[in-house]
Amino acid sequence: MACYLTTGKHMSIYTSVLTVLLLLGITAPIALAFGFGGATAARSQIAPLRWFGKAYIAIVRGVPDIAFFLFFVIALDQAVEYLRHKVLCPDWEGPIRQGNDFVVCQAAKMPLGNAPQWVHESYGFGLAVLTFAIVFGAFAANVLFGAMRAVPRAQLETAEAYGMSQHQTFWRILVPQMWVYALPGLSNLWMVLIKATPLLFLLGVEDIVYWARELGGTKTPRFTDYPHGDWRMWYFLALLVFYLLFTRVSEIVLARIMSRLTHGQATAGGEAQRKATA
Amino acid sequence: MSCFQTIQDYGLRAIGIGERLLPREDFTLCHQFTLIGSGMIWNIYFGLLALTLGFFLATALAMGKASSRTLFRKPSEWFIFLFRGSPLFIQFFFAYFLFLNLKSVHPFFEPFTAAWLGALVVLFFNTAAYSAEIFYGALLSIPKGDIEAADAYGLSGWSRFTRVIWPTMLRLAWPGYTNEAIFLFHATALVFFSGFPAWQQRGDALYYASYFADKTFNPFVPYPILAFYFILLTLIVIAVFGFVNKRLNRHLPQNTRQKIRLRPNLIR
Numbered sequence: 001m002a003c004y005l006t007t008g009k010h011m012s013i014y015t016s017v018l019t020v021l022l023l024l025g026i027t028a029p030i031a032l033a034f035g036f037g038g039a040t041a042a043r044s045q046i047a048p049l050r051w052f053g054k055a056y057i058a059i060v061r062g063v064p065d066i067a068f069f070l071f072f073v074i075a076l077d078q079a080v081e082y083l084r085h086k087v088l089c090p091d092w093e094g095p096i097r098q099g100n101d102f103v104v105c106q107a108a109k110m111p112l113g114n115a116p117q118w119v120h121e122s123y124g125f126g127l128a129v130l131t132f133a134i135v136f137g138a139f140a141a142n143v144l145f146g147a148m149r150a151v152p153r154a155q156l157e158t159a160e161a162y163g164m165s166q167h168q169t170f171w172r173i174l175v176p177q178m179w180v181y182a183l184p185g186l187s188n189l190w191m192v193l194i195k196a197t198p199l200l201f202l203l204g205v206e207d208i209v210y211w212a213r214e215l216g217g218t219k220t221p222r223f224t225d226y227p228h229g230d231w232r233m234w235y236f237l238a239l240l241v242f243y244l245l246f247t248r249v250s251e252i253v254l255a256r257i258m259s260r261l262t263h264g265q266a267t268a269g270g271e272a273q274r275k276a277t278a
Numbered sequence: 279m280s281c282f283q284t285i286q287d288y289g290l291r292a293i294g295i296g297e298r299l300l301p302r303e304d305f306t307l308c309h310q311f312t313l314i315g316s317g318m319i320w321n322i323y324f325g326l327l328a329l330t331l332g333f334f335l336a337t338a339l340a341m342g343k344a345s346s347r348t349l350f351r352k353p354s355e356w357f358i359f360l361f362r363g364s365p366l367f368i369q370f371f372f373a374y375f376l377f378l379n380l381k382s383v384h385p386f387f388e389p390f391t392a393a394w395l396g397a398l399v400v401l402f403f404n405t406a407a408y409s410a411e412i413f414y415g416a417l418l419s420i421p422k423g424d425i426e427a428a429d430a431y432g433l434s435g436w437s438r439f440t441r442v443i444w445p446t447m448l449r450l451a452w453p454g455y456t457n458e459a460i461f462l463f464h465a466t467a468l469v470f471f472s473g474f475p476a477w478q479q480r481g482d483a484l485y486y487a488s489y490f491a492d493k494t495f496n497p498f499v500p501y502p503i504l505a506f507y508f509i510l511l512t513l514i515v516i517a518v519f520g521f522v523n524k525r526l527n528r529h530l531p532q533n534t535r536q537k538i539r540l541r542p543n544l545i546r
Contacts, residue, residue: 071497071501074491074495074497075497075498194365195364195365195366195367196365197365198365198367198368199367209367209368209371212371213371232371232375233372233375233376233378233379236368236371236372236375237372239368239371239372240364240368240369240372243363243364243365243368244359244360244363244364247363247364248363
C-alpha cells in the first residue's frame, strides 16, 4: 500500500499539491499589489484614474467569478496572440477572425508550436496566475479602499498639521495604519483564495483535481488499468481533508498576525490588549 | 429562421423540451440568448430550492452552535467547519463519487448521482453552513435587553424563540443573508463543471455559454450574455430580499433601520 502510493504516477499528484501552493504564493502578493494599485487609483485626485479604479472594482465584483475565469483565460490568450501577430507579421493579409476561427500566423502562436512541453505548461500556469490576480486584486482593492477610509481622520489631519506633504501623509501615516483595518477582510480573502485553487482545473492546468480524477479511476485514456477499483471517492476525500487542514492552519496563523497588528492601535482590540497586560 | 422560432425550439431545451440537437453552426445572437437563458432555469432551480431548504437547517445549526449543551454544539460546529472550510468544487466532486459508490450498495442512491438531486443536496448543505454562521453571528449580537424584556414578560422556551429571538436574529442577519443568497446563485454555476454530468446536454447557463465559446472560439459574446443574466438575477434577489428587509425592520424608526449593502463574495 505505502509502496503503491509512492509510484511515479503518484509523485505527480504530490507535485501538483506544490503547484497549488506555488500558485497561492505567487498570486497573493500580485493580487495584493493589484488591490493596492486599484485602491489608490480609486481615491486618486485625478478623475480618469479614479473612474478607472472604481470601474475595475465594480465590474469584477458584479459578475460570477467562474465566468471570469473562463472568459479571461481565452481573452488574455487571444490578446497576446493578436498583439504578437500585429508586431511579428505586419504583411499578413487575411483577417484574424475568419468566421468562427481565430487565425494568427505561425510566428505569433503563443507559446510557439515547437516549444518544449514545460513552456506550454508554465504559460498556462502564468495565465492562471494573472487571471487569479486580476479577480482577487479587485476584491483586495475594495478591502483596502475601505481600510484607507477607516483610518481616523484626526490622524491624517495631525500629519498635515505637522507639515507633511500628501505623499508623506499617505506613506508614513495612512499605509502603516490601514493594515489593522484591512486584515479581517484580507484574511477572509485569503481563505477564499485557498478555496478557489481547485478552479485551476478549469483553466486547463494539471492540478490536484485532475490527478485525483486520473489516478482514482479504474482506467483512463492515458494510463491503462490500475490495481484497484474506483477510488476517486477516496482521492477526493483526501483533497477535502487537505483543504480543511490548510484553512485551519491559516485561521490560527492569521489570528496570530491580527493580535500582533492590533498591538498599540487605537481600536477596541488594541484597548483590550492594553487592559489584559496592565 | 426567425428568432421567435428559435425561442420556441430552444427556450426550454435545458429541461429537455423542444429541439433535441443543439445548433451546430450559424450561431446567431438569438441562439445564444435563448439557450443561455434556458440554462438559467437550472441555476434558478438549484438556487431557489437550496436557499429555501437551507434556511431551516441554518436556523437549527445556528441554534445548535449557540447552545450550551456540548451534544448540540459540537456537531453543529463541525458541520459548519466542514462545509465552510473546503472548496465547494471539491465537495461537488467528492459527493458525486460518494453517491456513485453508494449506488452500487443500494439502488436508493440512484437519483443522487444525477445533478438535479445530488448537486442540490450539496448546495443545500453548503448554503446551510454558510447561513448558519451568519445567523450565529446575529444570534450573539441580539441586544441583551430584548431577551431580558422577554423574560420579564414571562415568555420562555418556544414562544420566546418565535416571538423575540428568531425575528431579531433574522433582522440582524438579513443584510448578510442577502449577500449569501446572491453568492449561492453565483455558486450554482459550478454544478455542471464539477463531477455531475449534464444528461443529454441539459445544462445550466454556464454550460451553454462555454458550449458556444468552444464552438465559436469567441468568448466575447456568450460570457457577457451570461453576465447579463446573472446581473439580472442578482437585481431580482436584491429586490425580493430588500422587500423582506423592509418588513423585518418595520417597527424601527427610519434612521436606525439596517440597509442592505451589497457585498458580493467570491468562490466558495
